[in-house]
Amino acid sequence: MPMKSDLRFSLPTPAQCGEMDRKASETIGISALMDRAGWAVAQAIRARFAPCRVLVLCGPGNNGGDGYVAARYLERAGWSVQVAPLAPPREGSAAFGAAAQYRGRITDFAPENARRADLVIDAVFGAGLDRPPAPEVVAVLSAARTLVAIDLPSTVNGTTGAALVEGPDYRMSVTFVRPKPGHILYPGREICGELICADIGMPEVCLEAAGPTIWLNGPGLWHVPAMSPEDHKYRRGVVSICAGQVMPGATRLAAAGARASGAGLVRISAGEGAAAYCLGAPGLVIDDGPLKTLLEDERRRVWLCGPGLTEPEVAASLPLLLASERIVLADAGALGWAGSEPEKLRGVSVITPHIGEFTRLFGAPGDDLVAAAREAAQRIGAVVVLKGAVSVIVSPDGRVALNDHASPALATAGSGDTLAGVIATMLAAGMAPWEAACAGVWLHGEAGMRAGNWPIVEALDAHLGDARAKAIALACEI
Template identity: 50%
Template sequence: MNELLTPAEMTQADALAIAGGVSGYHLMQRAGWAVARAARRLGPCRTLVLCGPGNNGGDGYAVARLLDGAGWPVRLAALAPPKPGTDAALVAAEWSGPTAPFTPAEAARADLVIDAVFGAGLARDVDGLVADTLAAARRILAIDTPSGVDGGTGAVRGRAAQAEITVTFFRRKPGHCLLPGRDLCGRIVLDDIGLPSAVLDQIQPQARANTPALWTLPVLPASTQKYARGYVSVLGSASMTGAAQLAAAAARHGGAGMVTIVAPGHAGRYSHVPAGLIVNDQPLDELLADKRRTTWVCGPGLGQDAARDALPKLLAAGRQVVADADALGAHAGHPEALRGAAVITPHEGEFAKLFGPSGTDRLGAARAAAKRVGTIVLLKGSDTVIAAPDGRAAINGTGTSALATAGAGDVLSGLVAALLAGGMPAWEAACAGAWLHGRAGELLGPGLVAEDLPVAIARAMRELRLE
């Protein structure tokens, strides 16, 4: 269930299910059951259900009735009544329990507030009475998304309060995976509530949560020799030699059978590299004559002038190129120069210099950038987005704040290059690289440094193969 549905796609899924004979009223009742189950795990307590006038509010009325029937002390506060004739109005008519004013004081009295005010398809900013009331709550269980969180982007529209648990239905939304929405949701509970998965065949969602279900690591026969496992070349320079070495180490541990640092005229600066890593000082033009050198990393520690000179040569030679760091900075404001690269891996600052700030919609910005340059874009961050020119996108969920350390990006570029060299298509290689990189950070935990990551990446790969 790694598909991510935008609010509009979720509305379409509901409509298709209802057109196929599923009762909208019963879907709302099942949503109420899902939320009530999550609430009951917290233990009986004084509960206030805050209901809006739409379907999210209808879910809230169902929850209130179910918890009241289970003996909970429940009161319901309605922002506005549902529109007559809607499923929400039918469910609201079944509530005969106590009501309360929709005020901050009432929220502050409750042990648990169930936020059924606005769902993922938020059409306006949340402020004033709604925002103040939710801010007064001590503990929140949100239905679909916390009110104020945009389900399509994860951005906060106006204000949003922190939820301890968010219960959502059928499929998650991008806003459940993108920051700050991901954090504001707290623990996410997903319930299918009976919608038929066949509706996805008509919707054809283009966004996914990045999991190993999207890709398969290369499996090579026992007879494989080192060149068949992939040949990765990393461009290096006389300065910042550590960046190239980190990328090369990641390529080696990521599965490449042969890894070379290419540093014309500067091989002496790499005199202390590991024994299995080759350093070559031949001119780039000569090395490009070797057809076995299929995959290159261009940018880490290279310098912008050198990157500006080397990248066109690599692309003209038809090589698979992972462009990072100085290869991106060298073309600030001119991203079309990156067309032909297999994968580009900008962080937020590099992305802004290339394409302009991503703003509140990282997913949309990454997709637009990928379409513009015809290249896989791996937009790094705590909520890394991988986007393809055809509109496919994945949001990565592995990782830790400990990965915010110098050199971690160089490791990622080398890992993606190794996966490319091993035969993975660029989309799959970028998704797998982001997932493995994040998982390696989780395995290491606090205190990690970039030099630790390559070995941890190999461990993460072994974990996958053992599952």
């Protein structure tokens, strides 16, 4: 498990936020937190908008309570404010107290009022949203010209990022303590607009008590080995790649990604197809012997199987690798070979499917990518890297990292082969599978960001070494 010091990477789910709130009510008290939350919302708005007519839509729970506080602070700053309650807060609740302290104007929860306002603050539902909001609520939100959400848009599932109904996009969302998974995962990420996360002084013990299991991927959550004067190629790690005879490009891209991210040695097991790999890249070692013989070398622990392989080629290699208990990363052709029987992949350490490959293996993931990837990881006992605009990296023990450190530049053919090579290098460097996968995805994303506009996939390689150096430096700073 990530350690307590890693809480800064945590992405608590709304259910875990409920736990955090319960713990907070025993210590600092919800009213104090609510006051800071509403104040943070008012400050974020004042920093980004000129004074204007504001309508605050307040629901019956604590999200509504934050809304009353924000209304009070904006009014105190001289803004023209009205509050439209959907329903009154429960008597005796913190939100009830916040509503009582707001002495300004109240109006109807109606589309025409939203239309008249310059800025509408959505404090209807936040972490407590557990079912689609009623059409009347959506109609009022949709009438707004400019929308700011407190915590979460009232249409977005904070756990999955799914839109519970079709609704409007927001200019900004102000959340507290830590972002929630729904702020990071699509489509929630897009609906939220600019995301501000305010520190409201939540005691760390409360966040710890929430027991988060989802993390935002980044250096410090894992540590990539640095260069050392005692390094030699075997210590840095050997990556072995199964090569096919028909599609050498994918294998070569994976090999290049592995080398560029710091593998000590990359060997391609090409069998009878060795001639196709011998040209160029003189630093690569090409083996033409039978796989069985190559597996006698115990230093060759980490194997990449799948990029550029046909199904018969996977059938001739993957079972042998598994039988010899190697650390195997399965991608591309290896996933196709398993078809809709993912159990055939039992024994591999990491798989790296995109959504299409994932669907063929495990069925369509539906709205909850994290739950689907978790189930898949448990089913085959391997780390699952579900690749996408936000990649989901799941360990069979339930740990999840969401990676938004990426660039659309990576959406090009061959990018997945490079990624597989990078993750294999992290495995060969001795990292545990989930950490290696998280690191590989981050480094790949960083290289994509550095590679400029519309890079060809080969251009990523030039940036992987600097990406690794940056990851090492950032992890040291933390």
